Amino acid sequence: MSTYHHGDLRRVLIAAALDLIAERGPAAVSLRDLARAAGVSHAAPAHHFKDKAGLFTAIAVQGQRMLADALAEELENSGDLRLLGVRYVRFAAQHSSHFEVMYRPDLFHQDDPELVEARARTSDLLRAAIPGDGRAADRQVLAAWSIAHGFATLRRAGNLAHLLPDRDAEAEFAEIAGLLEMRTRNPPA
Amino acid sequence: MSTYHHGDLRRVLIAAALDLIAERGPAAVSLRDLARAAGVSHAAPAHHFKDKAGLFTAIAVQGQRMLADALAEELENSGDLRLLGVRYVRFAAQHSSHFEVMYRPDLFHQDDPELVEARARTSDLLRAAIPGDGRAADRQVLAAWSIAHGFATLRRAGNLAHLLPDRDAEAEFAEIAGLLEMRTRNPPA
DNA sequence: GCTGTTATCTTTCCAGTGACAAGATCCGCC
DNA sequence: GGCGGATCTTGTCACTGGAAAGATAACAGC
Known part of the structure:
Protein backbone atom coordinates (compact mmCIF):
# COMPACT_ATOMS: atom_id res chain seq x y z
CA MET A 1 0.00 0.00 0.00
CA SER A 2 1.79 2.82 1.11
CA THR A 3 0.52 5.16 -1.46
CA TYR A 4 3.79 5.73 -3.15
CA HIS A 5 1.83 8.32 -4.98
CA HIS A 6 0.23 10.53 -2.45
CA GLY A 7 -2.26 11.76 -4.96
CA ASP A 8 -3.07 15.05 -3.33
CA LEU A 9 0.30 16.25 -2.18
CA ARG A 10 0.23 19.68 -3.67
CA ARG A 11 -3.00 20.65 -1.98
CA VAL A 12 -2.00 19.09 1.31
CA LEU A 13 1.33 20.88 1.36
CA ILE A 14 -0.27 24.22 0.68
CA ALA A 15 -2.85 23.65 3.39
CA ALA A 16 -0.18 22.73 5.91
CA ALA A 17 1.86 25.75 4.94
CA LEU A 18 -1.13 28.04 5.41
CA ASP A 19 -1.71 26.68 8.88
CA LEU A 20 1.89 27.15 9.81
CA ILE A 21 2.00 30.68 8.45
CA ALA A 22 -1.08 31.60 10.46
CA GLU A 23 0.54 30.28 13.62
CA ARG A 24 4.11 31.39 13.33
CA GLY A 25 4.63 33.39 10.18
CA PRO A 26 6.11 32.51 6.80
CA ALA A 27 9.64 32.40 8.14
CA ALA A 28 8.74 29.36 10.19
CA VAL A 29 7.77 27.36 7.13
CA SER A 30 10.19 24.62 6.20
CA LEU A 31 9.68 22.38 3.23
CA ARG A 32 11.00 19.46 5.22
CA ASP A 33 8.50 20.07 7.98
CA LEU A 34 5.67 20.15 5.51
CA ALA A 35 6.92 16.95 3.94
CA ARG A 36 7.06 15.25 7.32
CA ALA A 37 3.55 16.42 8.15
CA ALA A 38 2.31 15.03 4.85
CA GLY A 39 4.16 11.77 5.37
CA VAL A 40 6.37 12.04 2.32
CA SER A 41 10.08 12.32 1.81
CA HIS A 42 11.88 15.59 2.22
CA ALA A 43 12.40 16.02 -1.47
CA ALA A 44 8.83 15.45 -2.57
CA PRO A 45 7.72 19.09 -2.33
CA ALA A 46 10.38 20.17 -4.78
CA HIS A 47 8.65 18.31 -7.53
CA HIS A 48 5.46 20.30 -7.12
CA PHE A 49 6.86 23.70 -6.39
CA LYS A 50 10.39 23.59 -7.70
CA ASP A 51 11.49 26.03 -5.04
CA LYS A 52 10.54 27.16 -1.62
CA MET B 1 47.33 44.10 14.88
CA SER B 2 44.56 41.84 14.63
CA THR B 3 42.08 43.95 16.43
CA TYR B 4 40.85 41.16 18.55
CA HIS B 5 38.40 43.69 19.74
CA HIS B 6 36.72 45.19 16.77
CA GLY B 7 35.55 48.17 18.74
CA ASP B 8 32.60 49.09 16.60
CA LEU B 9 31.14 45.76 15.71
CA ARG B 10 27.58 46.43 16.70
CA ARG B 11 27.25 49.48 14.51
CA VAL B 12 29.03 47.86 11.61
CA LEU B 13 26.85 44.78 11.72
CA ILE B 14 23.69 46.83 11.74
CA ALA B 15 24.91 48.92 8.83
CA ALA B 16 25.79 45.83 6.82
CA ALA B 17 22.43 44.31 7.61
CA LEU B 18 20.61 47.43 6.46
CA ASP B 19 22.44 47.37 3.16
CA LEU B 20 21.64 43.75 2.62
CA ILE B 21 17.98 44.23 3.48
CA ALA B 22 17.72 47.08 1.02
CA GLU B 23 19.19 44.90 -1.70
CA ARG B 24 17.62 41.55 -1.13
CA GLY B 25 15.18 41.70 1.75
CA PRO B 26 15.43 40.61 5.37
CA ALA B 27 15.25 36.94 4.50
CA ALA B 28 18.62 37.19 2.78
CA VAL B 29 20.34 38.36 5.94
CA SER B 30 22.61 35.78 7.50
CA LEU B 31 24.53 36.44 10.66
CA ARG B 32 27.49 34.57 9.26
CA ASP B 33 27.54 36.73 6.19
CA LEU B 34 27.52 39.85 8.27
CA ALA B 35 30.30 38.47 10.41
CA ARG B 36 32.37 37.69 7.33
CA ALA B 37 31.79 41.16 5.95
CA ALA B 38 32.91 42.67 9.23
CA GLY B 39 35.94 40.41 9.38
CA VAL B 40 35.04 38.68 12.61
CA SER B 41 34.17 35.14 13.52
CA HIS B 42 30.72 33.80 12.88
CA ALA B 43 29.84 33.74 16.54
CA ALA B 44 30.74 37.34 17.27
CA PRO B 45 27.34 38.80 16.38
CA ALA B 46 25.63 36.64 18.95
CA HIS B 47 27.36 38.53 21.71
CA HIS B 48 25.85 41.82 20.63
CA PHE B 49 22.41 40.72 19.63
CA LYS B 50 21.92 37.41 21.35
CA ASP B 51 19.69 36.23 18.53
CA LYS B 52 19.13 36.85 14.89
C1' DG C 1 52.73 47.53 38.23
C1' DC C 2 49.80 43.82 39.57
C1' DT C 3 45.41 41.40 39.96
C1' DG C 4 40.88 40.01 39.36
C1' DT C 5 36.66 41.02 36.70
C1' DT C 6 34.16 41.72 32.73
C1' DA C 7 33.31 42.54 27.84
C1' DT C 8 34.48 40.98 23.53
C1' DC C 9 35.73 37.70 20.32
C1' DT C 10 37.22 32.68 18.59
C1' DT C 11 36.92 27.69 17.95
C1' DT C 12 34.42 23.76 17.84
C1' DC C 13 30.39 21.33 17.42
C1' DC C 14 25.38 20.05 16.45
C1' DA C 15 20.86 19.77 14.38
C1' DG C 16 18.25 21.54 10.78
C1' DT C 17 17.58 23.50 6.09
C1' DG C 18 17.15 24.12 0.78
C1' DA C 19 18.84 22.39 -3.33
C1' DC C 20 20.48 18.97 -6.40
C1' DA C 21 21.36 14.37 -8.60
C1' DA C 22 20.26 9.76 -9.39
C1' DG C 23 17.31 6.15 -8.85
C1' DA C 24 12.75 3.72 -7.62
C1' DT C 25 7.84 3.27 -8.38
C1' DC C 26 3.62 4.02 -10.39
C1' DC C 27 0.22 5.73 -13.88
C1' DG C 28 -1.94 6.44 -18.23
C1' DC C 29 -1.86 5.59 -22.92
C1' DC C 30 -0.77 3.61 -27.34
C1' DG D 1 2.26 -5.29 -22.52
C1' DG D 2 5.33 -2.15 -22.75
C1' DC D 3 6.86 2.76 -22.97
C1' DG D 4 7.21 7.52 -21.25
C1' DG D 5 6.41 10.75 -18.05
C1' DA D 6 4.82 12.01 -13.54
C1' DT D 7 5.59 11.29 -8.82
C1' DC D 8 8.18 10.14 -5.04
C1' DT D 9 12.74 8.41 -2.42
C1' DT D 10 17.58 8.17 -1.02
C1' DG D 11 21.81 10.25 -0.55
C1' DT D 12 24.58 14.18 -0.43
C1' DC D 13 26.32 19.05 -0.19
C1' DA D 14 27.03 23.67 1.48
C1' DC D 15 25.05 26.62 4.48
C1' DT D 16 22.66 28.37 8.58
C1' DG D 17 21.61 29.60 13.66
C1' DG D 18 22.70 28.44 18.13
C1' DA D 19 25.26 26.70 22.15
C1' DA D 20 29.42 25.63 24.82
C1' DA D 21 33.97 26.44 26.18
C1' DG D 22 37.95 28.88 25.88
C1' DA D 23 41.20 32.85 24.42
C1' DT D 24 42.21 37.71 24.54
C1' DA D 25 41.78 42.40 25.62
C1' DA D 26 40.27 46.35 28.44
C1' DC D 27 39.71 48.11 32.80
C1' DA D 28 39.08 49.20 37.69
C1' DG D 29 41.00 49.19 42.12
C1' DC D 30 44.79 48.85 44.76
Whole structure:
Protein backbone atom coordinates (compact mmCIF):
# COMPACT_ATOMS: atom_id res chain seq x y z
CA MET A 1 0.00 0.00 0.00
CA SER A 2 1.79 2.82 1.11
CA THR A 3 0.52 5.16 -1.46
CA TYR A 4 3.79 5.73 -3.15
CA HIS A 5 1.83 8.32 -4.98
CA HIS A 6 0.23 10.53 -2.45
CA GLY A 7 -2.26 11.76 -4.96
CA ASP A 8 -3.07 15.05 -3.33
CA LEU A 9 0.30 16.25 -2.18
CA ARG A 10 0.23 19.68 -3.67
CA ARG A 11 -3.00 20.65 -1.98
CA VAL A 12 -2.00 19.09 1.31
CA LEU A 13 1.33 20.88 1.36
CA ILE A 14 -0.27 24.22 0.68
CA ALA A 15 -2.85 23.65 3.39
CA ALA A 16 -0.18 22.73 5.91
CA ALA A 17 1.86 25.75 4.94
CA LEU A 18 -1.13 28.04 5.41
CA ASP A 19 -1.71 26.68 8.88
CA LEU A 20 1.89 27.15 9.81
CA ILE A 21 2.00 30.68 8.45
CA ALA A 22 -1.08 31.60 10.46
CA GLU A 23 0.54 30.28 13.62
CA ARG A 24 4.11 31.39 13.33
CA GLY A 25 4.63 33.39 10.18
CA PRO A 26 6.11 32.51 6.80
CA ALA A 27 9.64 32.40 8.14
CA ALA A 28 8.74 29.36 10.19
CA VAL A 29 7.77 27.36 7.13
CA SER A 30 10.19 24.62 6.20
CA LEU A 31 9.68 22.38 3.23
CA ARG A 32 11.00 19.46 5.22
CA ASP A 33 8.50 20.07 7.98
CA LEU A 34 5.67 20.15 5.51
CA ALA A 35 6.92 16.95 3.94
CA ARG A 36 7.06 15.25 7.32
CA ALA A 37 3.55 16.42 8.15
CA ALA A 38 2.31 15.03 4.85
CA GLY A 39 4.16 11.77 5.37
CA VAL A 40 6.37 12.04 2.32
CA SER A 41 10.08 12.32 1.81
CA HIS A 42 11.88 15.59 2.22
CA ALA A 43 12.40 16.02 -1.47
CA ALA A 44 8.83 15.45 -2.57
CA PRO A 45 7.72 19.09 -2.33
CA ALA A 46 10.38 20.17 -4.78
CA HIS A 47 8.65 18.31 -7.53
CA HIS A 48 5.46 20.30 -7.12
CA PHE A 49 6.86 23.70 -6.39
CA LYS A 50 10.39 23.59 -7.70
CA ASP A 51 11.49 26.03 -5.04
CA LYS A 52 10.54 27.16 -1.62
CA ALA A 53 9.68 30.39 -3.36
CA GLY A 54 7.57 28.29 -5.69
CA LEU A 55 5.40 27.22 -2.79
CA PHE A 56 4.88 30.80 -1.74
CA THR A 57 4.19 31.74 -5.33
CA ALA A 58 1.42 29.17 -5.45
CA ILE A 59 -0.03 30.59 -2.25
CA ALA A 60 0.22 34.14 -3.54
CA VAL A 61 -1.56 33.21 -6.77
CA GLN A 62 -4.30 31.43 -4.88
CA GLY A 63 -4.73 34.39 -2.54
CA GLN A 64 -4.71 36.91 -5.32
CA ARG A 65 -7.45 35.00 -7.11
CA MET A 66 -9.56 34.66 -4.00
CA LEU A 67 -9.23 38.36 -3.35
CA ALA A 68 -10.12 39.23 -6.92
CA ASP A 69 -13.18 36.99 -6.71
CA ALA A 70 -14.34 38.66 -3.51
CA LEU A 71 -13.84 42.11 -4.98
CA ALA A 72 -15.57 41.15 -8.20
CA GLU A 73 -18.57 39.99 -6.23
CA GLU A 74 -18.75 43.19 -4.26
CA LEU A 75 -18.32 45.25 -7.38
CA GLU A 76 -21.20 43.37 -8.92
CA ASN A 77 -23.43 43.81 -5.88
CA SER A 78 -22.88 47.33 -4.72
CA GLY A 79 -20.18 48.90 -6.85
CA ASP A 80 -19.40 50.98 -3.80
CA LEU A 81 -15.70 51.65 -3.41
CA ARG A 82 -16.09 51.94 0.33
CA LEU A 83 -17.65 48.51 0.55
CA LEU A 84 -14.88 47.17 -1.63
CA GLY A 85 -12.55 48.42 1.06
CA VAL A 86 -14.52 46.65 3.75
CA ARG A 87 -14.31 43.52 1.71
CA TYR A 88 -10.57 43.95 1.37
CA VAL A 89 -10.18 44.31 5.12
CA ARG A 90 -12.31 41.25 5.68
CA PHE A 91 -10.25 39.23 3.27
CA ALA A 92 -7.07 40.21 5.06
CA ALA A 93 -8.51 39.03 8.36
CA GLN A 94 -10.12 35.85 7.13
CA HIS A 95 -7.32 34.68 4.91
CA SER A 96 -4.48 36.16 6.82
CA SER A 97 -1.93 33.61 5.67
CA HIS A 98 -2.64 34.28 2.04
CA PHE A 99 -2.64 37.99 2.64
CA GLU A 100 0.64 37.84 4.47
CA VAL A 101 2.36 36.11 1.60
CA MET A 102 0.77 38.19 -1.15
CA TYR A 103 2.50 41.34 -0.03
CA ARG A 104 5.96 39.95 0.58
CA PRO A 105 7.61 40.10 -2.80
CA ASP A 106 10.83 38.70 -1.41
CA LEU A 107 9.04 35.44 -0.70
CA PHE A 108 7.80 34.44 -4.12
CA HIS A 109 8.67 34.65 -7.80
CA GLN A 110 7.39 38.05 -8.72
CA ASP A 111 7.49 37.44 -12.43
CA ASP A 112 5.45 34.27 -12.40
CA PRO A 113 2.95 34.68 -15.25
CA GLU A 114 -0.03 33.36 -13.31
CA LEU A 115 0.81 35.71 -10.49
CA VAL A 116 1.18 38.70 -12.75
CA GLU A 117 -2.18 37.99 -14.29
CA ALA A 118 -3.99 37.52 -10.98
CA ARG A 119 -2.42 40.68 -9.65
CA ALA A 120 -3.50 42.67 -12.64
CA ARG A 121 -7.03 41.41 -12.25
CA THR A 122 -7.22 42.70 -8.67
CA SER A 123 -5.79 46.00 -9.72
CA ASP A 124 -8.20 46.34 -12.61
CA LEU A 125 -11.18 45.50 -10.45
CA LEU A 126 -10.35 48.22 -8.01
CA ARG A 127 -9.88 50.63 -10.83
CA ALA A 128 -13.26 49.69 -12.23
CA ALA A 129 -15.03 50.85 -9.10
CA ILE A 130 -14.58 54.46 -10.16
CA PRO A 131 -15.89 55.57 -13.53
CA GLY A 132 -13.76 57.74 -15.74
CA ASP A 133 -10.15 57.45 -16.61
CA GLY A 134 -8.65 60.69 -15.42
CA ARG A 135 -5.95 61.23 -12.87
CA ALA A 136 -8.62 62.20 -10.35
CA ALA A 137 -10.26 58.79 -10.61
CA ASP A 138 -6.88 57.10 -10.23
CA ARG A 139 -6.34 59.03 -7.07
CA GLN A 140 -9.62 57.98 -5.59
CA VAL A 141 -8.76 54.37 -6.19
CA LEU A 142 -5.29 54.87 -4.82
CA ALA A 143 -6.68 56.50 -1.70
CA ALA A 144 -9.22 53.77 -1.10
CA TRP A 145 -6.76 50.97 -1.70
CA SER A 146 -4.16 52.61 0.50
CA ILE A 147 -6.46 53.16 3.41
CA ALA A 148 -7.83 49.64 3.27
CA HIS A 149 -4.42 48.08 2.91
CA GLY A 150 -2.88 50.25 5.59
CA PHE A 151 -5.65 49.51 8.02
CA ALA A 152 -5.42 45.79 7.39
CA THR A 153 -1.65 45.59 7.72
CA LEU A 154 -1.32 47.85 10.72
CA ARG A 155 -3.95 45.77 12.41
CA ARG A 156 -2.12 42.56 11.60
CA ALA A 157 1.14 43.93 12.89
CA GLY A 158 -0.49 44.90 16.15
CA ASN A 159 0.10 48.62 15.83
CA LEU A 160 -3.43 49.76 16.42
CA ALA A 161 -3.97 48.50 19.92
CA HIS A 162 -4.28 51.97 21.39
CA LEU A 163 -6.50 53.39 18.70
CA LEU A 164 -8.74 50.57 17.64
CA PRO A 165 -11.63 49.74 19.94
CA ASP A 166 -12.47 46.14 20.59
CA ARG A 167 -15.61 46.17 18.57
CA ASP A 168 -15.95 44.80 15.12
CA ALA A 169 -12.98 45.96 13.13
CA GLU A 170 -14.84 45.85 9.85
CA ALA A 171 -17.49 48.23 11.13
CA GLU A 172 -14.78 50.47 12.47
CA PHE A 173 -13.08 50.49 9.12
CA ALA A 174 -16.35 51.40 7.43
CA GLU A 175 -16.48 54.49 9.64
CA ILE A 176 -12.94 55.40 8.83
CA ALA A 177 -13.36 54.89 5.12
CA GLY A 178 -16.30 57.23 5.40
CA LEU A 179 -13.84 60.03 5.95
CA LEU A 180 -12.78 59.74 2.34
CA GLU A 181 -14.56 62.09 0.00
CA MET A 182 -16.03 59.56 -2.35
CA ARG A 183 -18.30 56.63 -1.70
CA THR A 184 -19.05 56.88 -5.35
CA ARG A 185 -21.41 54.33 -6.71
CA ASN A 186 -21.08 53.06 -10.16
CA PRO A 187 -23.82 54.64 -12.20
CA PRO A 188 -26.25 51.79 -12.91
CA ALA A 189 -24.78 51.13 -16.30
CA MET B 1 47.33 44.10 14.88
CA SER B 2 44.56 41.84 14.63
CA THR B 3 42.08 43.95 16.43
CA TYR B 4 40.85 41.16 18.55
CA HIS B 5 38.40 43.69 19.74
CA HIS B 6 36.72 45.19 16.77
CA GLY B 7 35.55 48.17 18.74
CA ASP B 8 32.60 49.09 16.60
CA LEU B 9 31.14 45.76 15.71
CA ARG B 10 27.58 46.43 16.70
CA ARG B 11 27.25 49.48 14.51
CA VAL B 12 29.03 47.86 11.61
CA LEU B 13 26.85 44.78 11.72
CA ILE B 14 23.69 46.83 11.74
CA ALA B 15 24.91 48.92 8.83
CA ALA B 16 25.79 45.83 6.82
CA ALA B 17 22.43 44.31 7.61
CA LEU B 18 20.61 47.43 6.46
CA ASP B 19 22.44 47.37 3.16
CA LEU B 20 21.64 43.75 2.62
CA ILE B 21 17.98 44.23 3.48
CA ALA B 22 17.72 47.08 1.02
CA GLU B 23 19.19 44.90 -1.70
CA ARG B 24 17.62 41.55 -1.13
CA GLY B 25 15.18 41.70 1.75
CA PRO B 26 15.43 40.61 5.37
CA ALA B 27 15.25 36.94 4.50
CA ALA B 28 18.62 37.19 2.78
CA VAL B 29 20.34 38.36 5.94
CA SER B 30 22.61 35.78 7.50
CA LEU B 31 24.53 36.44 10.66
CA ARG B 32 27.49 34.57 9.26
CA ASP B 33 27.54 36.73 6.19
CA LEU B 34 27.52 39.85 8.27
CA ALA B 35 30.30 38.47 10.41
CA ARG B 36 32.37 37.69 7.33
CA ALA B 37 31.79 41.16 5.95
CA ALA B 38 32.91 42.67 9.23
CA GLY B 39 35.94 40.41 9.38
CA VAL B 40 35.04 38.68 12.61
CA SER B 41 34.17 35.14 13.52
CA HIS B 42 30.72 33.80 12.88
CA ALA B 43 29.84 33.74 16.54
CA ALA B 44 30.74 37.34 17.27
CA PRO B 45 27.34 38.80 16.38
CA ALA B 46 25.63 36.64 18.95
CA HIS B 47 27.36 38.53 21.71
CA HIS B 48 25.85 41.82 20.63
CA PHE B 49 22.41 40.72 19.63
CA LYS B 50 21.92 37.41 21.35
CA ASP B 51 19.69 36.23 18.53
CA LYS B 52 19.13 36.85 14.89
CA ALA B 53 15.84 38.28 16.08
CA GLY B 54 17.89 40.45 18.40
CA LEU B 55 19.59 42.05 15.43
CA PHE B 56 16.25 42.82 13.84
CA THR B 57 14.98 44.11 17.15
CA ALA B 58 17.84 46.57 17.29
CA ILE B 59 17.03 47.71 13.77
CA ALA B 60 13.36 48.04 14.58
CA VAL B 61 14.09 50.13 17.67
CA GLN B 62 16.43 52.36 15.71
CA GLY B 63 13.86 52.81 12.96
CA GLN B 64 11.03 53.45 15.35
CA ARG B 65 13.04 56.18 17.02
CA MET B 66 14.03 57.79 13.77
CA LEU B 67 10.42 57.78 12.65
CA ALA B 68 9.26 59.24 15.93
CA ASP B 69 11.87 61.97 15.66
CA ALA B 70 10.77 62.87 12.17
CA LEU B 71 7.13 62.95 13.17
CA ALA B 72 7.89 65.00 16.25
CA GLU B 73 9.67 67.55 14.12
CA GLU B 74 6.79 67.81 11.71
CA LEU B 75 4.31 68.04 14.53
CA GLU B 76 6.34 70.87 15.97
CA ASN B 77 6.56 72.69 12.65
CA SER B 78 3.18 72.37 11.07
CA GLY B 79 1.01 70.22 13.28
CA ASP B 80 -0.76 69.24 10.09
CA LEU B 81 -1.84 65.63 10.06
CA ARG B 82 -1.60 65.52 6.31
CA LEU B 83 2.00 66.65 6.37
CA LEU B 84 2.68 64.08 9.03
CA GLY B 85 1.48 61.55 6.50
CA VAL B 86 3.82 62.92 3.87
CA ARG B 87 6.63 62.65 6.34
CA TYR B 88 5.67 59.06 7.06
CA VAL B 89 5.74 58.20 3.39
CA ARG B 90 9.09 59.89 3.00
CA PHE B 91 10.52 57.97 5.90
CA ALA B 92 9.36 54.68 4.40
CA ALA B 93 11.12 55.51 1.15
CA GLN B 94 14.31 56.93 2.58
CA HIS B 95 14.82 54.33 5.28
CA SER B 96 13.22 51.44 3.55
CA SER B 97 15.25 48.80 5.35
CA HIS B 98 14.26 50.08 8.74
CA PHE B 99 10.67 50.43 7.63
CA GLU B 100 10.62 46.93 6.25
CA VAL B 101 11.74 45.43 9.53
CA MET B 102 9.57 47.60 11.75
CA TYR B 103 6.38 46.11 10.44
CA ARG B 104 7.38 42.47 10.46
CA PRO B 105 6.61 41.32 13.97
CA ASP B 106 7.75 37.81 13.20
CA LEU B 107 11.27 39.11 12.70
CA PHE B 108 12.01 40.70 16.05
CA HIS B 109 11.26 40.37 19.75
CA GLN B 110 7.95 42.14 20.04
CA ASP B 111 8.09 42.49 23.79
CA ASP B 112 11.47 44.14 23.92
CA PRO B 113 11.04 47.04 26.35
CA GLU B 114 12.94 49.56 24.25
CA LEU B 115 10.87 48.60 21.27
CA VAL B 116 7.62 48.88 23.13
CA GLU B 117 8.55 52.33 24.33
CA ALA B 118 9.64 53.58 20.92
CA ARG B 119 6.50 52.21 19.35
CA ALA B 120 4.31 53.90 21.90
CA ARG B 121 6.04 57.18 21.24
CA THR B 122 5.24 57.02 17.54
CA SER B 123 1.67 56.13 18.27
CA ASP B 124 1.29 58.95 20.78
CA LEU B 125 2.77 61.48 18.40
CA LEU B 126 0.28 60.61 15.72
CA ARG B 127 -2.49 60.81 18.22
CA ALA B 128 -1.32 64.22 19.32
CA ALA B 129 -1.84 65.66 15.86
CA ILE B 130 -5.57 65.76 16.43
CA PRO B 131 -6.90 67.64 19.43
CA GLY B 132 -9.58 66.12 21.59
CA ASP B 133 -9.87 62.64 22.94
CA GLY B 134 -13.10 61.36 21.50
CA ARG B 135 -13.65 58.42 19.22
CA ALA B 136 -13.97 60.79 16.31
CA ALA B 137 -10.45 62.07 16.82
CA ASP B 138 -9.16 58.51 17.10
CA ARG B 139 -10.76 57.76 13.79
CA GLN B 140 -9.11 60.65 12.07
CA VAL B 141 -5.74 59.48 13.28
CA LEU B 142 -6.51 55.94 12.29
CA ALA B 143 -7.56 57.05 8.83
CA ALA B 144 -4.48 59.16 8.31
CA TRP B 145 -2.09 56.52 9.57
CA SER B 146 -3.77 53.83 7.52
CA ILE B 147 -3.66 55.76 4.28
CA ALA B 148 -0.04 56.73 4.74
CA HIS B 149 1.01 53.25 5.74
CA GLY B 150 -0.99 51.60 3.00
CA PHE B 151 0.40 53.91 0.37
CA ALA B 152 3.95 53.34 1.55
CA THR B 153 3.71 49.57 1.71
CA LEU B 154 1.79 49.09 -1.53
CA ARG B 155 4.40 51.20 -3.20
CA ARG B 156 7.23 49.16 -1.75
CA ALA B 157 5.61 45.92 -2.78
CA GLY B 158 5.27 47.18 -6.33
CA ASN B 159 1.49 47.04 -6.47
CA LEU B 160 0.91 50.57 -7.64
CA ALA B 161 2.65 50.46 -10.96
CA HIS B 162 -0.54 50.96 -12.94
CA LEU B 163 -2.00 53.68 -10.76
CA LEU B 164 0.93 55.73 -9.61
CA PRO B 165 2.44 58.13 -12.09
CA ASP B 166 6.14 58.48 -12.32
CA ARG B 167 6.23 61.87 -10.77
CA ASP B 168 7.24 62.54 -7.22
CA ALA B 169 5.47 60.02 -5.06
CA GLU B 170 5.40 62.29 -2.05
CA ALA B 171 3.57 64.97 -3.96
CA GLU B 172 1.18 62.38 -5.27
CA PHE B 173 0.53 61.17 -1.76
CA ALA B 174 -0.18 64.71 -0.63
CA GLU B 175 -2.92 64.88 -3.24
CA ILE B 176 -4.36 61.61 -2.13
CA ALA B 177 -4.27 62.47 1.52
CA GLY B 178 -6.16 65.59 0.57
CA LEU B 179 -9.16 63.40 -0.06
CA LEU B 180 -9.46 62.83 3.65
CA GLU B 181 -11.87 65.17 5.39
CA MET B 182 -9.49 66.63 7.88
CA ARG B 183 -6.23 68.48 7.39
CA THR B 184 -6.86 69.75 10.86
CA ARG B 185 -4.19 71.98 12.24
CA ASN B 186 -3.40 72.01 15.86
CA PRO B 187 -4.86 75.17 17.28
CA PRO B 188 -1.82 77.33 18.06
CA ALA B 189 -1.61 76.22 21.66
C1' DG C 1 52.73 47.53 38.23
C1' DC C 2 49.80 43.82 39.57
C1' DT C 3 45.41 41.40 39.96
C1' DG C 4 40.88 40.01 39.36
C1' DT C 5 36.66 41.02 36.70
C1' DT C 6 34.16 41.72 32.73
C1' DA C 7 33.31 42.54 27.84
C1' DT C 8 34.48 40.98 23.53
C1' DC C 9 35.73 37.70 20.32
C1' DT C 10 37.22 32.68 18.59
C1' DT C 11 36.92 27.69 17.95
C1' DT C 12 34.42 23.76 17.84
C1' DC C 13 30.39 21.33 17.42
C1' DC C 14 25.38 20.05 16.45
C1' DA C 15 20.86 19.77 14.38
C1' DG C 16 18.25 21.54 10.78
C1' DT C 17 17.58 23.50 6.09
C1' DG C 18 17.15 24.12 0.78
C1' DA C 19 18.84 22.39 -3.33
C1' DC C 20 20.48 18.97 -6.40
C1' DA C 21 21.36 14.37 -8.60
C1' DA C 22 20.26 9.76 -9.39
C1' DG C 23 17.31 6.15 -8.85
C1' DA C 24 12.75 3.72 -7.62
C1' DT C 25 7.84 3.27 -8.38
C1' DC C 26 3.62 4.02 -10.39
C1' DC C 27 0.22 5.73 -13.88
C1' DG C 28 -1.94 6.44 -18.23
C1' DC C 29 -1.86 5.59 -22.92
C1' DC C 30 -0.77 3.61 -27.34
C1' DG D 1 2.26 -5.29 -22.52
C1' DG D 2 5.33 -2.15 -22.75
C1' DC D 3 6.86 2.76 -22.97
C1' DG D 4 7.21 7.52 -21.25
C1' DG D 5 6.41 10.75 -18.05
C1' DA D 6 4.82 12.01 -13.54
C1' DT D 7 5.59 11.29 -8.82
C1' DC D 8 8.18 10.14 -5.04
C1' DT D 9 12.74 8.41 -2.42
C1' DT D 10 17.58 8.17 -1.02
C1' DG D 11 21.81 10.25 -0.55
C1' DT D 12 24.58 14.18 -0.43
C1' DC D 13 26.32 19.05 -0.19
C1' DA D 14 27.03 23.67 1.48
C1' DC D 15 25.05 26.62 4.48
C1' DT D 16 22.66 28.37 8.58
C1' DG D 17 21.61 29.60 13.66
C1' DG D 18 22.70 28.44 18.13
C1' DA D 19 25.26 26.70 22.15
C1' DA D 20 29.42 25.63 24.82
C1' DA D 21 33.97 26.44 26.18
C1' DG D 22 37.95 28.88 25.88
C1' DA D 23 41.20 32.85 24.42
C1' DT D 24 42.21 37.71 24.54
C1' DA D 25 41.78 42.40 25.62
C1' DA D 26 40.27 46.35 28.44
C1' DC D 27 39.71 48.11 32.80
C1' DA D 28 39.08 49.20 37.69
C1' DG D 29 41.00 49.19 42.12
C1' DC D 30 44.79 48.85 44.76
